[in-house]
Amino acid sequence: MAMSLSLRAVAVLIVLTVEVQASENTSRCKLSAPDERAKNALRLLEPLTNQSFTAKSQDGNDSYEYVFKVCDDAEGMKDAGVVQKDKKGKQTRIGSYTDTQVIEGSDWVMLIYRSGEKYDNHCQNEQRKAIIIISCNKSATVAHLTMVQEQNIIDSDCFYLFELDTSELCPVAQSKLSPGSIFLIVCFSCLAVYLIGGFLYQRLVVGAKGVEQFPNYAFWSEIGNLSADGCDFVCRSRGSREEQPTYRGVVTEPLEEPEERDDHLLPM
Template sequence: MKVQSCLGVSLILLLFLCGFVASAEDGTQKCKLSPETKSERQVLDRLIPLLHKNFTAVKKDDKENYKYVFQLCGDAGGVPGAGVVQYDEQKKSQMIVGRYNSTKAIGGSDWVMLIYESGDKYKTHCNGGNRQATIMISCQTSTVADSLEVMLEDREGDDCYYLFEMDSSAVCPVNNSKLSAGSILLIVGFCLVSAYLIGGFLYQRLIVGAKGMDQIPHYAFWAEIGNLSADGCDFVCRSKPREEPNEYRGVASEPEEEPEERDDHLLPM
């Protein structure tokens, strides 16, 4: 019995994992684009965080009482093939507003417009054309997906549509800025130097009990390094060898000439 129980649990887990992997691989493939383009598929793939979730909006007034259910590339409200379903709370009826097998996707830097076409036909409006749902999804970084809101139903003319709005972080621009290798090295070096100085200062002050400049870790070593660096700079940067200044020597004064003694007056006339 224990072996059978273990096998049963293992089989259930295996089926669950297989189903999870299959659903993850499907992604937005259930949405059929016509025509299929790489750009529109990439826009749809931006909405992957919204998969397998029903989003509900309610519109109530004196004449109407409707509930709308939207799902990305899945059966909204459990209705097969429906991307958006309208429930009439008074008549207890439902209407498919748009189908995900007829999808269009338009995207900008911080928004995506999802269009479900081929909904149920109008009876008295829009010349009997098909309903169409347009879901405008705007960037909102604080939420994966906000509540759905009904903005309007355009039933004038031939191109009729329902407009919905919701916010989601899935359509926000991705920040691809990366630090260069030099910036990373500078940051790491700054952190290491800061940790060394702060840790060494605290050790010298609290453990060793140093005061003043001695609180600097390995102060004697860094002082010596400073002196050696100054000597090296002096040696390398000077273009001429240093000479001792000449001692000051006074200029020797010339001996004064003594006046010649004239003894001409002693000669006989």
């Protein structure tokens, strides 16, 4: 039992050590301008660490091979981020990750390794420099490095230009649905489940026929009647309502004259 616990503890420590190392891989790059934006751009390249990328020169005879690593020693050469190898196996440090500059774009990152070995007969014997443009390519299942060109026919600021296509740099697709649309979809989905599930239950379990198969038919029919009554009360006028009193004129009737009695004029 104690041995099992100790093995588990060792396994946990190994996993934690690997995770810490993985999270600190890009920190080995020494930024020439260590601002927060450059650090964030460098963290985007974390999935590409612990990998080695190779490319052939584009002069047509494959006389050189280039090896590139993100913030790590290429071909085991100390501090070398990009190494050039000729056919005889001679290695030349093109750029050092101890002198790094990073520029971030919308879906690309430009990684610049400076402080390479000095030119022999070009560019006024200045130090070599490697520029690697790492771009998003969703169809690139495996990252592919391409040597674009070596600019060494100018007097100064010469460079080696590389391109690396990878899907690791592609931004995560965001949902285009608004919160209101999501709410409506959820409501319609729940309504569909309620109607279909209730219909099957009423038909197969209860054995209802006709409109009785509608789930909670009695309840919904009462809701309909009450809604109709409310609409009828609000929107329709009724004859039973008391009429407002109206003005009536005084009827003029002819006055009856008192009947004259002349009985006393008769002879007795």
